[in-house]
Amino acid sequence: MTLERLTPGPRMSQAVCIGDIAFLAGQVPNDLAGDITAQTHEVLNKIDAVMAELGGSKADVASVQVWLADMADFQGMNAVWDAWVDPANPPARATGGMLLARQGMRVEMIVVARVPH
Template structure:
């Protein structure tokens, strides 16, 4: 089975397609000064972009892992998530509090999807 890598870097790829499964890396916002809603929107825009490059879309998302630096911002993140997620196609999902790799980042999202 072939493996397709998208946006390949020295350390990681933004997405990897293996068979009929798409794996997105943990994605963060480009503008770390944005609030949780803004960062979540930026990330979900990236998710849409990488899923499209892989030949799929958000209606095929299987699972999502979400990390927040402050779990009390869960409802703010969910407001953006709920407006984005495909109705009737909600994935398995976990959301936890964790420190993120760079200062200012508040949200990180990792997705797996079917093609």
């Protein structure tokens, strides 16, 4: 099997595909001034954009790791998530709390997905 890299940069690629499995880089918000709902919307929009570039959609997402800087944001993140997720094709998901890379960042999501052929 070959590896294909989407938007490779000096530090990381936006996604790496092995066969029909895609591993997306952690998706984070650019606007760190927003609350959890704004940041979650931005991250989910980024996931949609990467999946579209791979030829797929959120229905192809198999697994998501959600990292929150503050677990008190769990309910707010879930409200946005529930409006976004495809109810016919919900991915496996885990959510945890941890210190994120930048001050003000409230959420990061890591996706594993199927790449349609």
